[in-house]
Amino acid sequence: MAAEISNEQIYYQWEEFSLEEKLCKFPDGEERAKIVLRHPGAALVIPQTSNGDLVLVKQYRAVMDEWLLEFPAGKIVRGETALDCAQRELGEEVCLYASHLHFLARVYAEPGYSDEVISIFFARGLKPRSLVKDEDEFISVCTMSIQEFQSNISSGNVRDAKTLSAFAIAICQGVLWRASGGKFDVVE
Template identity: 40%
Template structure:
């Protein structure tokens, strides 16, 4: 909630900024900021180009998932198809590309469901959520060095996997939750 006349009483204003690391995917910044009480503070954060996640429903209502090894945690995770937005890329085009490349499916119907911010304490990353239906298998086109397994789960199986700790990926949990009303209305 903002304060009077559109001001944000909790806003922190940038005084200076410096990039402390620049990588292929992540860029780390350190800013000096003016705090709401007039004092100064330091904020370190990651700038990220943004990503998409796709809840893709097959004609029988099952959802496409992938199992992929994630190096930072040194294990494989079950997650929804997702990927980084390329510079200047339209978010729908990115979602269509990622679904095709990773799962081998194209969709006849696309709906933008919303956005989520997975790491608000240390990153500006946003993930655009899409719901795709009318799937047709055309063959995957994995990136070099990309290895994954494709699996399908019913909505109920996916919910149970979340509650049993088998799906712990935040973007997948959030996207599935945001799409549940659409999935349930499509099943009627």
């Protein structure tokens, strides 16, 4: 049984974001206030080149005050679909266009306090594209083999949860492949 929402109050609104408080009555009869960050959603893209390499970004994240290794991703803007956002972010962050974008899954970013849903896509058929990068983003593009990426995960160099989730989903769905001995194998 779900909680009954008896009151919602917006404390702060900025562009597509808002900070709200919900008064929830739970099945045990207790009422509790929950703080919610409303988010328009996001899209993440796993780009894989024709030789099997992954394209990632190393991006400075001011909130964490560190550089993170991530798949290209970003917030959905008003009037945009998740698919449109994925293609736009691929262009803005790594200057690529995907002739094939395959939807993999939707994941909740932080369900304890936010309603953000991230749509994950797999990209193939990559072509160069020149777009203007966002002024507020500090990004360098990295290309690496799946083995190198897995090594970065094992050594703790990949700490971005959405990137780790997306990689796990791609492996479970069997969409990633790698070159080995002159042939291509599905990554399991």
